Amino acid sequence: MTPTTLALTTLVAPASAALVLAVVPGLRSRGWPAAALCILASVVSLGAALGVLSGCLADPTPSVLAVPWLRTSSVTVAEIGVRVDGVVASMLSVVTLVALSVQVFSLGYMHDEPRPAFGRYFAYHALFLLSMDVLVVAPNLLQLFAGWELVGVTSYLLIGFYYRKPSAARAAVKAFWVTKFADMGFLAGLLTLFVASGSFGWDAHLAPGTATVVTLLLFFAVVGKSAQFPLHVWLPDAMEGPTPVSALLHAATMVAAGVFLVVRADPLFAQAEATRTVMLVLGAATALFAALLALVQTDIKKVLAYSTCSQLGYMVAALGAGSMIGGFFHLTTHAFFKALLFLAAGSAIHAVHSNEIGDMGGLARRMPVTGGAFVVGALALAGVPGFSGFFSKDLVLEAVEGKLASLPWAALLATAFLTAFYMGRVVVVAFFGAPTGEKAERAHEPGWSMRGPLVVLGVLAAGGGVFAAPFAHLYGREYHFEMGVGPSLAAALAIGGFGAAYLVFGRAKGAPLPAPLALVDRVAKTSIVNRVYEVGYRRVALALADGLAWIDRYIVDGLINLLGYGTLEAGARARAVQTGLAPDYVLAAMLGVAGLAVWAVLR
Amino acid sequence: MNEHLLSVIVGAPAAAALVVMLLPSSARLGIRLASLLGAAVSLAGSVAALVGYDKARGGLQRAEDYPLVPALGVHLRFALDGWGGPLLLLTGIIIVAGVLASWTLGKRDKEFFVLLLVLVSGVFGVFVSQDLLVFFLFYEIAVLPMYLLIGIWGASHEVRAAGPFAFVWKRFKVGDKQYAAMKLTLMLLVGSAAILVAIFALYLQSGAHSFDLGDLAAARYPRALQIAAFPLLWLGFGTLAGVFPFHTWSPDGHASAPTAVSMLHAGVLMKLGAFGVMRVGMVLLPEGTRFWVPVVGAVAAINVLYGAFCAMSQTDLKYIVAYSSVSHMGVVMLGAATLTAAGWNGAVFQMVAHGIMTGLFFALVGLVYERAHTRAIARMGGFGTVMPGVAAFFTLACLSSLGLPGTAGFVSEFLVFLGAWQGGHLFWAIPGILGAFVTAIYVLKATRAIFWGPGPSEAFHDLADARRTEWGALLILGTGLVVLGFWPRLLLDPIDPGSVHHLARILAEVAR
C-alpha cells in the first residue's frame, strides 16, 4: 500500500465506524458493539499510521493525493485529500496511538454508563479520531481548518457528554465559544492567505507585512485551540467531560493541534519574525502563569489541566523561538505522559469517586499500577532526567536560550521548577501518605482494560526520549544530546521541585497551602480572566443583543407598524367626509364641476 | 416528457393541488398521498434537471416557450440556467420534507395542502422563468398563499407593548397570527409594487416588446433609469429576502406560521427575494448595480450582525430561528454584493444551504412545539433525554448555521467571505465572520437550554422523539446538509457556470 492509501485508511476506518453507528439503527444504543467497532477502527488507523511512519522513515519524500473540492470560475479553489510527509507521519502515529489507548481505557472507565450513552461515547470517539486525522493529513490549510473545526465540535460533544449536568453543559458551550472566537482568526488568515497567494498552501512566499498578518491571524486561532493566555479559560472547565476525554482531547491531541498548525505552516511563520516573537513571549508567559495556577488547584484534573496549559506554553515558546522539532517533540512526549497522567488520575478518580486530591491519599499502595503510572507520568512531566519530558524540555530550553535577553528562558526554567513542585504535591498527597477517607481505603486496582493502556503509555512516557532522533530525522534535522549547563540546570530544578514538594506536603495531612501560595490561590479564585469574559458576554454582547432586539421590535418594526397605523387612521378619519347627507354629496359633485369649469377657463 | 421537464416540475404541485381540491375532505390519507406524490414528482424532476444540466455547455438549457399574451410579448418561457437546478432541488427537498412534516396536521388539511402546493408551484415557476412578467406572476403566487397559511394554521403569542409607538399596539394585535399574516403579506406586496414599477420601466424603456429576460438584458438602459430602478428591485425583492430594515415581517411571520409553512417560507421563499435581486436586479441593470452595490453590501453586513444579535436576545424558539434567517440571508446578499464569482457561487449555495438548514430548524422547532406546547426556551430543558433524535438533528442544524466545515453552511459562508475578501470588501467580510461567531453563541445557547441540562420537568409529560414521517423529513434535510458539506461540487459545478454567465455582463460594465 502506498503511503497515501495508508493515510487514507486512517480516515476511512473511523469514518466508516462513525457512519455505521449513525445510520444503523439500534447499533449505537447497544453499547458494546459500538465500542468494539470504534476500537477496531482505531486499531486499523493505528496500524495504518505506523505504516505511514515506517514508510516515511525510509523515504521522507512528501506525497499527495488530492481532488478538487471547491471550484469557482472553473478554477479549483481548494482541494481535499491526504498528504504524507514526516510531520504527518509522526503526528498521525501519536494521535492514533493515544486515541487507541484512551478508547481501550474507556472500556473499563465508562462501563457503568447506560448502554446508549456508552455507544454514543464511542461514536463520538470515532468522530473525533476522524476529525483529528482529517486535520493531520490535510494537504492544505483549508482542510486543516475543516479538521480543526471538527475536532472543536467533537470536543464540544465530549465535554458535554454528561449533558444533564449543568456544569458540563456550560463547560462544553464555553469551550466551543472560546475556540470558535479564536477560529475567526484562522478563517480571516486563510482568506488573507488565499487572496495574497492564490492558494491555501503553506509554502507561499508572501510580502513581509502580509506574512505577519496571516501568521498573526493563524496564531490567534492557536491561542484559542492550544489554550494560551488569555484564551486558556475553557481548558480547566473542559475537565467536566469524562476523564479519558480529558486525556485524549485536552491533554494529548486536540489542544496540540494548535502546535501542529504552527509546525505545519512553518514556512509561513518563518517569514514572520514578529509573529514568532509574540509567540515566544506569550508561550513563556502562559507556561509560567498556568504553572502558578496549577500550584493552587486541589482538583487533580484541574492541576493536570493547568499543567497542560503550561506545557503548551512551552511548545509555543519553542515554536516562537523557531524550533519546530523542539515544539513538536515536546508535543509528542507530552502526549504520552499527559495522557498517562490523566488516565492514571482517571483510574484514581474511578476508584475514589472524587476529583479532590484531599480525598485520596496512599493510593499507591492499594493501586500500584495506577500509582506507578502516575509517578512515571509526573516525573516525565517534571522533566526528571532520563524520562521523556527531560529530553523534550531540553530541546525547548535550548531553542529559547538567549532569545529576548533570555527572559523567556528564565521563565521556562522557573516553570520547570514549579512543575516539579506541583506534580510532587499531587503525588505526595494523593498517592503516598495515609488514606484520607473510607473510599480511599477501599480503592482497588481497575481491570486490565484500564491498566493496559497505563502500562503502554507509561513505557512510552518513560522512554519516549528515544524518539527524538527519528523524529528529528523526519523533520530533516540532526539530533544530538549534550548534558550542558541548561539541561543540568533543568534537571536540578526538577528534582529540587520534587524535593520541595516532599518537604512541604510530605508530613501534612491533606494539602494545606503554604503562605505564599495562599496568595496565589486568592488571586486564582478571583479568576480575573473569566470575569472579564463574563462581563464581555453579559454586559456587552447580551446587552447589545437585548438593545438591538428592543430596537428591532419597538423602533424598526414600530415605524413600520406606525405607517400602517397612520394609513388606517387616515382612512378612519377621512370617513367623516361621507356624512350620509345627500346635499353634501351633491355639493361635492358640484364643487367638482366648478373645479372642472375653472380648469376649462384658466387653462 | 423530457423536453417538458420544467413544465412538469412547475405543474406537478399545481396538478396535485387540483386533485386534492377534488378529493373529499374526509379522504385524509388520499389528500396526503396526492400531495406527497405531487411534491415527489417535482423533486424527482428537479433531480433529473440538475443531473441533466450540461455543466460544460452552461447557459440556458431545456428551454420551453408557450405564448401567454403574445400581444404584449408575454410568454411562459421556462429554461434552466446553472442556478436553477440547485434551487429547484432545494425547493423539491423542502416541499417533500414539508409535506412529511405536516402529515399529522389535524385541521382543515385539504385547504392546507392545496395552498401549500399552489405556493410551491409558484416557487418552482420563479426559478425557471425566463420571462420577467411570468417571473413576477409566479413570485406573487408564491407569496400570497402565505397569508392564509399563517392566518389559519398559525399560532399567536404575546408581545408586550412598549417603546415610543406603543399606542400602535392598541390598534394592532401584535403577535397575533392574523396580524403576522397581514404584515407579512402587505410588506411583501409593497415590495412587489416596487418590483412592478421597475418592470414597467424596463419593459417600456427596452422597446423590445418582450418581457424575455434575455431581450431585456440586451437592451441598454440609460444610467439614470438604472440608478432609479435598481433600488426598486433591490428593496422590492429584498423585502422578501429580509433586507434590513424591511425584514420585520420575518420574525413575526415565521414565528406565527405552522411548521411546513415556516420551512417553506424561510427555506425557499426568502431565497426568491435574493434570487430576484441577483437574477433580475443585478443582471439587468449593471450600471445601477455598480452604483448601488456599496450600499447593498453594507446593508447585507448589517443584516448579518444585526440579525444574529437580535436572535441572541430572543426567548422564543421560533423567533431565534427567524432572526437567524434574517442574519443568514444577509450572507446571501453579501455574496451577491461582492460581484465576484466566488461570492455569487457562495450566495447561491447559501440559498440552498440555508434553505435546507432552516427547513430542518423549523421542522424540529415544530416537533418540539407540538410536543411541548410552548416555544419559550426558558421553560424547556433536558429534552435531549426524551428526544435524542430531535436533539441530534437540531445540533446538526446549529452546526451548519454557524458554518461548521463538513456542513453545507461552511461552503457557502466560506465562498461568500472569500468573494468579499477578493473584492477587497473587508468591511463587509469582517462583520460577516463576526456574525458567524455570534451565531455560534446563540445557537449553542439555545441547544443547551432546550436539550441539555436536567429535566424535562413534570410539565412535559408527552414529549416523544420524532415519529415515522417526521423521521423522513428530518433525514432528508439532515442528509442534504451533510452531503453538500462534504461534497459541495454536486451543486457548485452547475452553479458556477450560471454565476459566471450572469456575472459576465456586470463585470464588463464594472470594468468599463
Next chain:
Amino acid sequence: MESLGFGILAGCALMSAFAVVRSANLVHAVLWLGVTLVATAGLYAMLGASFLASVQVLLYVGGVVTLMIFGLMMTRRHGDSGPQIEDVRSAPAALAAIILFGATAWAVVSTDGLDAPVTPPPAVGPAALGRALVRDHVLAFETISMLLLVAIVGAIVIARRKDPGGAAAAAPASAASVAVPKAAE
C-alpha cells in the same frame, strides 16, 4: 325693442328663479318656477322656437308644475314651516354657484365669434323640427319613448304602497334559501 323684450323676460326669469330657491313657502316656490318657465318660453319664442315655446308652456307649466304641487301636497305635513334654506350649506352652495357662473361667464366672454353671423339664420319651423325628430333622430326618438314608459312604470313601482304577495319581512334573506341547522332549533 328686441333688447327690451329680452331684458324684461330675462329679468323675469332670473328674479323668479331667485324666488324659487329662496322662498320659504314651497308652494310659492313651485309657482315661481312656473313663472320662470313661462318667461323662458317667451325667450324661446323670441329665439324663433315658437313650437318649443308652446311645448314649454303646455308641458312644463301645465304638467310639471301641477305634478310638483301634487307631489308637494303628498309630502307635506300640516303646519310644516321649518326653515327651508339650510344655513350651514348656504355659503358653500353660493360659492359653488358663483365659481361656476364666473367660469362660464368668463368662457362666454373669452370665446371669440359667438355673434359672428349678424343676421340670424332662418327660423326652424315645426315641420323641420318634426322631420329632424322622427327622421334624423329616429332612434333617439324611439329610445325616449321607451324612457318615458319606463319612467311611468318606475314611478308607479316606487310610489306603490305595498307589493302584493311579497314577503314583507326579511325579504332579502329569501333569495338564498336558508337551511337552519337542527341544533339551532
Next chain:
Amino acid sequence: MSELRVLWMPLAVAGLAVLVLLVDVLAPPDRTARTGRALGWLVAAGLAGALGASFSVDGSGRAALGTYDGGAWTTFVQRLVVGAALLGALGALDDVAARTPKRQGEYWLLLLASLLGMVIVPGARDLVLLVVAFELMGIPLYVLAAYAKNDRTVDGAQSRAGEAAFKLYVVGAASTAVTLFGLALLTGMAGTSSLDGLAEAPATPLGTLGMLLVLGGIGYKIGMVPFHMWVPDTYEGAATPFVAFLSVAPKVAGLSVLALLFVSGLGVHRGAWLPPLGLAALLSMGVGNLLALPQTDLRRLLGYSGIAQMGYVLLAVAAGDAMGVGMTLFFLAAYVVTNLGAFLVVHAASGGGRGHGLDAMHGLFRRAPFLALALLAFLLSLAGIPFAVGFWAKLYVLLAAWRAGLAGLVVAGIVLAVLGLFYYLRVLQAAYMIDEEGERATPRASPALGLAIALCLAAVVGLGLWPAPLVDAASRASVDLVHPSAPVARR
C-alpha cells in the same frame, strides 16, 4: 333590412322587454314565488341567447342615418353589458321572485330597459342618441335601487332602499342637468351633434367648458371622485343582487361613453381633459382605497373598492390611444365578472339573514366552501393577484397608462393597490380565519345564484390563466373605435 341587422342587439333587448311585459300581463295572476321564477329564467335565457347570437351575427355597419354604428367595438361592449345583465338576472332571480311574486315583470322590464340604454350607448355616434340612451340606462336604475323599499331586516329595521335610491337619484339628476348644460355648450359651439363632427370642431373656451361639464356628468355614473359619494350608500341600501348589476353594467356603459366621446371624439383635445381626468383617477384610487380600509359592511367596502377600481380604469382611458381603449375594455370585462361575482357571493353568504357585515362571513369556509372559494378568487382578482383575471386587468391598464406617459399616476396606482390588498384580505380573514362553531346558518346558493357565481368564477380563473383571447378581442374592438395610427394630440 341591413339597418335591422346592424341594430339587432337593441332590437333584441327591446323585444325581450316587450315579451316579458306581455308574459307578465297575460300569465295567470295567482303566481307563487316558485312558478313565478319562470319569468326570470325567460329573461336569463333570452339574454343568454342574445349573448350567444352576438358571436354569430355580424352587426357591423352604420344605421339610423349614421347615428348608430354596430362594429366590433359596439359588439364588445354589448357583450359585456348583456353578460353583466345575464349574470345579474341569474343572481336576482330568486330575490325578485320572493320579493314580488306577482309583479316580477316590472323588475325585468326595468332591468331590460336599462340594458337597452346600455346596448345603444356604445353604438351611438350622435350626441342626442347618446344622451337619451344614457338616460334610458339611468332612470330605471333609480327605480330598481328603490325596489327593496318594503323590506324589513330580521331585527326589524326598515328598508333603506329608498334612501339608497334617493342618493343615487339626486346626484344623478344634478349630473344630468350638468351634462345637458355641457352638451348644449359643446354641440352649440361645434354646430353638430355627430361624434365625427366634434373631432373636427376647433377648440374654444366655451366648447372646452362644455366638454368638461360632460366629463363631470359621466363621472357620476362611473362613481369617479368627486362624483362618487352616492356609491357606498346606494350599494349598502339597495338590494344586493341589483347592486351586483349596478356596480358593473352602468360603469361599462359610462366608460364606453368616455372612450367614445373623449378618446374617439375629443381625442384631439386631450390636453384639455387629461389633467382633470388624471387627477380624478388619482383621487378615485386614493379615496376609494383609503376609505375602504375602515369599512365593516361588505357592500360599502365593495363600493369604495369599486371607486378605486374606476380610478385604475380611468388611467387607461387617460392614455387616450387605441391601446388604452383596448385595455379599458379588458379591464371592464374583468371587472364585470369579478365585482359581480363578489357581490353575488356577499348576497349568497349573507343568506343566513345576518346582514352584510364582515361578521356575516365568519366561518364561511366551513359553512359554504364553494362560496368561500369563489370569494377568494374574486377578492384576489380585485386585488390584482396573478392568475386571476384582475391581475391582467390592472397590469394592462397600468402598462397602457405608463406607455402614454402617465408614469407618475401609474406609480401612485401601484402603491395604492397595496392598501386595497389590506381590506380585501380582511374579508378573507373573516371568511377563512374567524369561526364561531355552529352559530350561523349554512347559506346555500340557489341554482340560479350558484350558476351565476360559478360562471363568474370560471371566467375569473379561466381568463386569469389564459387572457390572450380576451386581450386580442379587446384590442380588435379598440382598433375599431380608435385607429391606432390616428393622430392623437399629445399634451
Next chain:
Amino acid sequence: MSLASCLLLAAALFCVGLYGLLARRQIVAILLSIELMANAANLVFVAFGHYRGGALGQVFAVFSIALTVAEVAVGLALAMLLYRRHGDSRVELASEMKR
C-alpha cells in the same frame, strides 16, 4: 339680445338652480332647482339653434324636456317614498347610511 347675452342668462339661471340644489333641504325644492338647471340648458340649446341655424338646438331641447319630465316623475315618486318612510321629506332624514 345676442347669443352671448342668452348664454350669460342661461349660466345665471343654471347657477341659481345650482344654489337651490345645494342649499334647499326639502326634496321637492331640490327637484325644482334641478328643473331650473335643466331649463337653463334648454335655453342654451335654443339660443345656439337660433344663432347658428339648424334644427339641432330645438331637437335637443325637446329631448331634454322629455328627459327632465321623466326624471321628475321618478323623483317625485321617490320623495313620496321617503315621506312615507320618515314622515317628512327633509333630505337630512334620509341619512341613515354614512361613513
